[in-house]
Amino acid sequence: MAGRGRGAEDGEKTTAGVSERLLFADTVPAEAVPVWVPVPRPATEISDGDAVVKPPPPAAIDLIRRRFRRASFSAIRRGVAEAASTELDRGIGFLLVPVFLAAGVILYYSLSAEPDLYRPLAAVALMALCAAVSRPWLKTHLVFMAALFCALGFVAAKVETWRAATPMLGSEIQTRLTGRVVIAEEMA
16 A cells, blocks of 8 residues: 555565654654743832832833834824735735625615615616726725625625515415304313
């Protein structure tokens, strides 16, 4: 069964090649691996008579606090715009298509009344036209594409509801029963 060089037996109790089990076996290191032991730190609060003295915060926490103090609305906006640009370059827009389709489906099923088919189709046509016209402006184009996919999800939910339309009692199916009591027995 084993092919050449995979542990096939050549002779009496000898094997040629490499055993695959030995490739995954634990190997003992030649030298002991140095273990880093953390330096003990003082407790969180050190009592100095009546007063409680807190130790200074670590440098990393202090650095984070300073950055949050410097954060402004414009810096946060720039950071979010840069992150969004990076994600769009990576192709996240394609991954958001099912999310926007699902948003349209959720919008359809959250309505209290059944809409006509021509309004969602008109919304799809309008969003497609706006997305095509706004192609030179990236942000506007992305907004119209998101709206287009929401409208497509809305239309998909409408078509699926129309396709699987089941007659409900009291709407299209009516049955009238008439009868006559012949004998009424007393219950014990």
